[in-house]
Amino acid sequence: MASEHPIVGIVCGGPSPEADVSRLSAARIIKPLSKIFAAVQLELDQYLPEQLIKNSIDVVFPVAHGPMGEDGSLQGLLDIMGIPYVGSSVLGSACAMDKSVTKRILQHSGIPVAKDVLVCEWENIDDSVQRCIDSLGTNLIIKPADLGSGIGVQFINNIDELRDGLESGLECHPKLLVEERIYGREITAGVLDTGQITALPVIEITTPDGAWYDYVHRYTPGLSQHTIPARIPDIQYKRVQDIALKAHNLLECRDLSRSDFIVPEVGQPIIAEVNNLPGMTPTSLFPDGAKAAGIEFEDLLKRLVLHAFKRGNRLQERLQRWTLPTLAV
Incomplete structure (x- = not known):
C-alpha cells in the first residue's frame, strides 16, 4: 500500500542553468532512497505530468534547482495534481x-542584510550605474536575482567594471541584484x-x-x-x-x-x-x-519523504473540511 511504501519520484534537470547540479543531487539520493522506497528518477520537462501518472508517484522529492524547479513552478504543478512533495510550498519557494x-x-x-540596488533590463543603463554608485559606492557584487550555485556572480571595483558587469549580466538575465561587498x-x-x-x-x-x-x-x-x-x-x-x-x-x-x-x-x-x-x-x-547533528544521509532522506507524504494527506483532508451551501446554477 502507498501509505506504507510510497513510490518516490525524484525530479531533476529542467531548463535552468543549474540542471547539471540537480542531476548530481538526484544521482546521489536515488540509491539510498531505493533501499527504503520504490524510487524513480524523472526529468523536469513537458512530459513530467504524464510520467508522474504513469509511474504512480505518491510523493515527489524535488532536486531541480533554479527557475522552474525551486521557484514555485514545479510546486504549483504538483499541488494541482494532488501529489505531495518535499520542500517549500509555491509561496515559500517563490x-x-x-x-x-x-x-x-x-x-x-x-x-541584517547588505545594502542593495535592484537593476532591471528595461532601465536606462546610465541611470542604473549612477543609482548604484550613489547608493553603494564601487566595491560591489552583482548577482542574478534568482539563480544559485554562484552562477553569474561578478565582483566590481570601479565604475567601468560596474557598467560592463551590468551590461553583460543583463544580456543573460532580466533582473540583477547589486550589493555592497561585505x-x-x-x-x-x-x-x-x-x-x-x-x-x-x-x-x-x-x-x-x-x-x-x-x-x-x-x-x-x-x-x-x-x-x-x-x-x-x-x-x-x-x-x-x-x-x-x-x-x-x-x-x-x-x-x-x-x-x-x-x-x-x-x-x-x-x-x-x-x-x-x-x-x-x-x-x-x-x-x-x-x-x-547525528543524522545520517539515508535517515535524513527518509525523514523528509515521510514527512512530506503525511503532510500531503493532511492537506487533502483539510481542504475537504469546508462546508458551503449549494449554489443554484
Whole structure:
C-alpha cells in the first residue's frame, strides 16, 4: 500500500542553468532512497505530468534547482495534481528564490542584510550605474536575482567594471541584484523542519587557494573545505542559527532550508540568501550539517519523504473540511 511504501519520484534537470547540479543531487539520493522506497528518477520537462501518472508517484522529492524547479513552478504543478512533495510550498519557494524579495521580507523583520540596488533590463543603463554608485559606492557584487550555485556572480571595483558587469549580466538575465561587498567568513546554517524545527550545526566554508566559493569550487570534490563547527565566536554562532530559523519561518519554508551568511570579524552576521531547496550533491553543505547533528544521509532522506507524504494527506483532508451551501446554477 502507498501509505506504507510510497513510490518516490525524484525530479531533476529542467531548463535552468543549474540542471547539471540537480542531476548530481538526484544521482546521489536515488540509491539510498531505493533501499527504503520504490524510487524513480524523472526529468523536469513537458512530459513530467504524464510520467508522474504513469509511474504512480505518491510523493515527489524535488532536486531541480533554479527557475522552474525551486521557484514555485514545479510546486504549483504538483499541488494541482494532488501529489505531495518535499520542500517549500509555491509561496515559500517563490519568495526564497528571488533574492530581492527575500531581502525585503527579512529586512522588514530587522534581519541584517547588505545594502542593495535592484537593476532591471528595461532601465536606462546610465541611470542604473549612477543609482548604484550613489547608493553603494564601487566595491560591489552583482548577482542574478534568482539563480544559485554562484552562477553569474561578478565582483566590481570601479565604475567601468560596474557598467560592463551590468551590461553583460543583463544580456543573460532580466533582473540583477547589486550589493555592497561585505568582508568576512563564509558561513552557512541549515534548518531541518520535519516535526520539530531545528537549526543544524553551523558550517564555515573555505577554499584551499583562497579563491571565491564559485561554481567550480562548490561542486568539485577537494576544492572546498567545510569546517564544523564554524570558527566564529559563540555569540555570532548562536545568532546565525537564530537568523536561519527566523528566515525559514518568515519565508514560509517547509521541511528544509539553508541560509548563507557573511560573518565579519566583529558585529552582526549578514545574511546573503536563503536556499529553500538545498543541494544533495556529494559536496553539498546541508547533508554535512545534518550528519554533524547525528543524522545520517539515508535517515535524513527518509525523514523528509515521510514527512512530506503525511503532510500531503493532511492537506487533502483539510481542504475537504469546508462546508458551503449549494449554489443554484
